[in-house]
Amino acid sequence: KEKHPEKEEFIQAVEEFLPTLEPYLDEHTEVIEKNLLSLIVEPERLIQFRVPWQDDEGKWQVNRAYRVQYNSAIGPYKGGLRFHPTTNESIVRFLGFEQIFKNSLTGLPIGGGKGGSDFDPKGKSDAEVMRFCQSFMTEFQKHIGPDIDVPAGDIGVGGREIGFLFGQYKRLNGYAAGVLTGKPLNSWGSLARTEATGYGLVYFVQNALADRQDSLKDKKVVVSGSGNVSIYAIEKAQELGATVLTCSDSSGYIYDAEGIDLDLVKEIKEVHRGRIKDYLDTHTNATYVEGQPVWALKEPYDIALPCATQNEIDLELAHAIVNAGTKIVAEGANMPSSKEAIDCYNQHGLLYCPGKAANAGGVAVSALEMAQNSTRLPWTFEQVDSELKTIMKNIYTVCSETAAKYVEKDNLMVGANIAGFDRVIQAMLSQGLV
Numbered sequence: 001k002e003k004h005p006e007k008e009e010f011i012q013a014v015e016e017f018l019p020t021l022e023p024y025l026d027e028h029t030e031v032i033e034k035n036l037l038s039l040i041v042e043p044e045r046l047i048q049f050r051v052p053w054q055d056d057e058g059k060w061q062v063n064r065a066y067r068v069q070y071n072s073a074i075g076p077y078k079g080g081l082r083f084h085p086t087t088n089e090s091i092v093r094f095l096g097f098e099q100i101f102k103n104s105l106t107g108l109p110i111g112g113g114k115g116g117s118d119f120d121p122k123g124k125s126d127a128e129v130m131r132f133c134q135s136f137m138t139e140f141q142k143h144i145g146p147d148i149d150v151p152a153g154d155i156g157v158g159g160r161e162i163g164f165l166f167g168q169y170k171r172l173n174g175y176a177a178g179v180l181t182g183k184p185l186n187s188w189g190s191l192a193r194t195e196a197t198g199y200g201l202v203y204f205v206q207n208a209l210a211d212r213q214d215s216l217k218d219k220k221v222v223v224s225g226s227g228n229v230s231i232y233a234i235e236k237a238q239e240l241g242a243t244v245l246t247c248s249d250s251s252g253y254i255y256d257a258e259g260i261d262l263d264l265v266k267e268i269k270e271v272h273r274g275r276i277k278d279y280l281d282t283h284t285n286a287t288y289v290e291g292q293p294v295w296a297l298k299e300p301y302d303i304a305l306p307c308a309t310q311n312e313i314d315l316e317l318a319h320a321i322v323n324a325g326t327k328i329v330a331e332g333a334n335m336p337s338s339k340e341a342i343d344c345y346n347q348h349g350l351l352y353c354p355g356k357a358a359n360a361g362g363v364a365v366s367a368l369e370m371a372q373n374s375t376r377l378p379w380t381f382e383q384v385d386s387e388l389k390t391i392m393k394n395i396y397t398v399c400s401e402t403a404a405k406y407v408e409k410d411n412l413m414v415g416a417n418i419a420g421f422d423r424v425i426q427a428m429l430s431q432g433l434v
């Protein structure tokens with residue numbers, strides 16, 4: 001960490017991951033003997049390129065873009081693209097590293113990758129976003145393909161951006177539907193992909209609760225963010241009988257004791273691309289807290305679903321979560337809890353559901369989109385949703401059983417890390433020269 005301060009998030013992810021493998025490594029001594037841990041932390045390929053584009057005033061702008069093709073032992077590289085001003089090599093590396101094991105947990109044939117750019121789509125016109133995406137893809141298309149690397153969305157990259165990226169790929173290479181996932185439905189996207197990460201997160205929690213003879217009915221839930229993952233986590237939690245009290249963006253959070261009005265949030269975020277404080281224009285009884293994360297909330301609740309971004313919960317906020325009487329923290333975002341926050345949940349007996357397991361529904365449905373694109377046959381919403389439910393149940397079961405085998409059943413973090421790692425490392429070993 002001292003030697004590479006610029007790789008802070010990446011080192012954090014690796015430092016959180018490796019020690020949890022200890023009980024597995026005691027049994028599988030060949031992993032250390034063959035020095036495979038050194039291989040797993042080193043990306044197979046890391047690409048960086050510049051993206052020049054013209055703004056609406058005709059002025060040239062330039063952004064930096066990255067793709068880490070981390071590990072292809074179990075399939076083509078697969079993982080999202082993030083467009084956010086904070087995107088840098090460290091963030092892309094940490095996301096790519098986590099993605100290897102998340103993809104492995106889905107049980108589907110997808111390797112690990114991740115990418116993005118420090119471009120900020122917020123406040124840009126559709127034409128500017130289109131020109132940026134076209135320039136991005138003009139370079140990026142050299143490195144991807146349906147059997148090589150299949151990117152998808154992440155923060156700042158939704159259907160609009162994927163549509164523009166796909167259009168440019170097609171102009172340069174012809175129609176290859178399986179080269180990107182999260183595509184618009186009119187361009188061979190999959191039904192239920194938009195909903196998949198949020199729904200999958202709630203299915204994971206539903207399984208964890210069912211395993212403890214409990215359910216989401218009448219639970220109070222706190223959600224952070226108001227983007228793709230948050231919106232569909234709120235939708236499914238409400239459908240299963242929970243009351244969702246909050247949502248947020250990077251400017252502040254909304255608390256609505258009567259339960260979040262999701263139709264309104266969708267209109268603000270998906271139609272107008274507005275700010276969450278606009279919620280107050282319709283619901284004058286709700287509260288808006290400027291400049292604070294939802295995790296500072298003092299009201300009691302049962303389940304925390306962090307769905308915004310990495311490191312949104314530090315030790316102090318973790319204590320606030322514990323003090324609110326929370327029993328479960330399930331991560332929709334990638335690495336939203338710092339290491340100290342996770343230790344705090346564990347010390348206080350909360351059930352911690354790590355992102356690489358709990359938010360794997362998105363990439364799982366992306367893999368189902370690839371399957372539909374390969375066979376050129378679209379599936380119904382019900383078909384995809386039913387597969388998603390099965391996959392999330394299997395992920396919960398494998399995490400919980402692996403945890404029970406190596407440590408104790410409730411330690412889903414150790415269960416997820418070992419189960420995800422085992423599949424990748426066994427594939428690397430069986431393929432010989434990795």
Ligand code: NDP
Binds near residue numbers: 156225
């Ligand atoms: P979106 O861009 O749709 O939404 C992100 C939300 O988080 C917005 O409300 C945004 O607010 C908020 N946010 C972003 N950065 C910050 C910040 N620094 N502080 C506070 N709030 C912030 O992204 P997604 O919903 O797609 O992704 C959210 C998380 O889920 C990410 O960690 C992503 O990696 C993870 N994830 C996403 C998957 C997917 O399928 N989309 C799959 C698996 C994981 P604002 O508008 O103000 O920036």
